[in-house]
Amino acid sequence: MNGAWSSAAVRRAEAELMPQLPPGTLMQRAAAGLAAACARMLKTLRSDQGGQGVYGSTVIVLAGPGDNGGDALYAAARLARRGARVFAVPVMRSRVHPLAAAALTQAGGRLTSEPPPSCDLLLDGILGIGGRPGLPDRAVELLGRIKSRITVAVDVPSGVDVDTGSVPASAVAADHTVTFGVRKPCHVLGAAALLSGRVHLVDIGLSGHLDPHPMVRIAEAGDLVEWWHTPGPDDDKYTRGVAGIAAGSAKYPGAAVLAVSGALAGPTGYVRYAGSAADQVRRRYAEAVCTDTVKEAGRVQAWLVGPGIGADESALSAVRDVLAGAAPAVIDADALTLIGEYPSILAGCEAPVVLTPHDREFERLYGSAPSLDRAGSAAALAKRLNCTVLLKGHHTVVADADGTVWANPTGRPALATAGSGDVLAGLLTSLMASGMDGVRAAVAAAYLHGKAGGIASAGHRTITSTDVARALPLAIGQVLSGGAGQAGS
Numbered sequence: 001m002n003g004a005w006s007s008a009a010v011r012r013a014e015a016e017l018m019p020q021l022p023p024g025t026l027m028q029r030a031a032a033g034l035a036a037a038c039a040r041m042l043k044t045l046r047s048d049q050g051g052q053g054v055y056g057s058t059v060i061v062l063a064g065p066g067d068n069g070g071d072a073l074y075a076a077a078r079l080a081r082r083g084a085r086v087f088a089v090p091v092m093r094s095r096v097h098p099l100a101a102a103a104l105t106q107a108g109g110r111l112t113s114e115p116p117p118s119c120d121l122l123l124d125g126i127l128g129i130g131g132r133p134g135l136p137d138r139a140v141e142l143l144g145r146i147k148s149r150i151t152v153a154v155d156v157p158s159g160v161d162v163d164t165g166s167v168p169a170s171a172v173a174a175d176h177t178v179t180f181g182v183r184k185p186c187h188v189l190g191a192a193a194l195l196s197g198r199v200h201l202v203d204i205g206l207s208g209h210l211d212p213h214p215m216v217r218i219a220e221a222g223d224l225v226e227w228w229h230t231p232g233p234d235d236d237k238y239t240r241g242v243a244g245i246a247a248g249s250a251k252y253p254g255a256a257v258l259a260v261s262g263a264l265a266g267p268t269g270y271v272r273y274a275g276s277a278a279d280q281v282r283r284r285y286a287e288a289v290c291t292d293t294v295k296e297a298g299r300v301q302a303w304l305v306g307p308g309i310g311a312d313e314s315a316l317s318a319v320r321d322v323l324a325g326a327a328p329a330v331i332d333a334d335a336l337t338l339i340g341e342y343p344s345i346l347a348g349c350e351a352p353v354v355l356t357p358h359d360r361e362f363e364r365l366y367g368s369a370p371s372l373d374r375a376g377s378a379a380a381l382a383k384r385l386n387c388t389v390l391l392k393g394h395h396t397v398v399a400d401a402d403g404t405v406w407a408n409p410t411g412r413p414a415l416a417t418a419g420s421g422d423v424l425a426g427l428l429t430s431l432m433a434s435g436m437d438g439v440r441a442a443v444a445a446a447y448l449h450g451k452a453g454g455i456a457s458a459g460h461r462t463i464t465s466t467d468v469a470r471a472l473p474l475a476i477g478q479v480l481s482g483g484a485g486q487a488g489s
């Protein structure tokens, strides 16, 4: 498992480590890593100019008053020594890290209030983990008029809310972020994750001093490998788990077909379908065993209820029947709306439940839309309803009732296509039926669904939900065989 640590946790680790080192060591480690990363970027950026990298490049530093500006100025001094033309602009009056500013001028860089109009690389050293959301006016003005070929955020994109990833006011949009020690929540959550661009981690020796539990967990392929139930020689189709899908209706048969397609791609050995779209499901998937109602279906190890079931009496019965049983349940789509209307259905339920709302469904359940702090909102709903919550959207988050939060690192906007949530819910149900607990199943389902979306839409292909379902087996195969770095992340 990977993770992102809060600014307070980083400061605690720093306070423990700092006294063991000569003064300034951590900042020098950060600056050295930052300068090396910038040099690599300049080399790639300027590969069309006879292989020139740092030498002869133009670098502008926007330097804030704190240590973030210090990192940026020391790194810029290293670039200046290698032949870059460096202009550093103090963005808050003339308050800048004095030693770092002196190092830059000694290396030939210039402190100025009038930078050139364009540069190869813009270093955002305005605010780091000490920053409050929003940018000073001078920074906004400078960012508006300097044209840079590449923008690199130092530690975090300035202006974002570091611990929630929300962006309530102006902030830097970076192509790359070079961060120190560990990732911060803003690199993986909310609108700030987009503003971070590609995140590069520089080791400054903090890891042994950090709280073992990150603020936000980030799934990686190795987690799924560890959690996966690979069938053994003694397994049969029942021991691998039976997934039950209560989805679709005469009006929305497609939701049934798509949810079943997601479940069939998962690790279970058997998929039962219960609902009024049985004919369509049978026609499309000979493998699915169909009945008309949840009550008529045999035993399952996990149920999905909701996609396309509508809001009539039979839909309500399906939700009640699923939640009255002992099997873990995934509640999606129309079933979320019904629970919003009749919260008592969920109150008596003892089996583990995963809710998979998008923003509008979240609002129906919680009474207000998710805030800019999406992880905080998901955790609040999970706690209130004592369930696991998978809050969909760009940068899907999974929260458990105990406050544990995961950020999903895969996925792309092409997944915003009708029915793609049905495929996700079906897959999630299969994972739960195979024995994975609700949080892990939700994390794994979001990860694989995102990866399948990447595989299906590679090369800018347009995709439908069926394409996502078809790509799931390959996504699963790549992840389980350790090929996580391949196309489609």
Ligand SMILES: NC(=O)C1=CN([C@@H]2O[C@H](COP(=O)(O)OP(=O)(O)OC[C@H]3O[C@@H](n4cnc5c(N)ncnc54)[C@H](O)[C@@H]3O)[C@@H](O)[C@H]2O)[C@@H](O)CC1
Pocket: 010, 011, 014, 026, 027, 030, 064, 065, 066, 067, 068, 069, 071, 092, 126, 127, 128, 129, 130, 131, 132, 133, 134, 135, 136, 154, 155, 156, 180, 181, 204
């Ligand atoms: N903590 C660590 O372990 C390390 C931190 N380092 C660097 O230090 C940074 C943190 O430095 P600081 O604590 O000095 O904090 P910052 O550099 O983030 O700046 C804080 C200063 O900016 C002002 N400020 C905050 N938000 C503002 C806003 N929205 N508008 C205007 N002014 C605002 C504050 O009043 C304060 O003076 C990190 O992000 C990182 O770059 C590195 O040097 C290495 C190690």
Ligand SMILES: Nc1ncnc2c1ncn2[C@@H]1O[C@H](COP(=O)(O)OP(=O)(O)O)[C@@H](O)[C@H]1O
Pocket: 333, 358, 391, 392, 393, 394, 395, 396, 411, 412, 413, 414, 415, 416, 417, 418, 419, 420, 421, 422, 423, 424, 449
């Ligand atoms: N902008 C986006 N970027 C990445 N993924 C997205 C985006 N918008 C939606 N998704 C994903 O697409 C899926 C859509 O699910 P959902 O809203 O339930 O649609 P439907 O009801 O049509 O199935 C979810 O997995 C969601 O996380």
Ligand SMILES: [K+]
Pocket: 068, 124, 125, 126, 127, 128, 153, 154, 155, 156, 157, 158
């Ligand atoms: K910054």
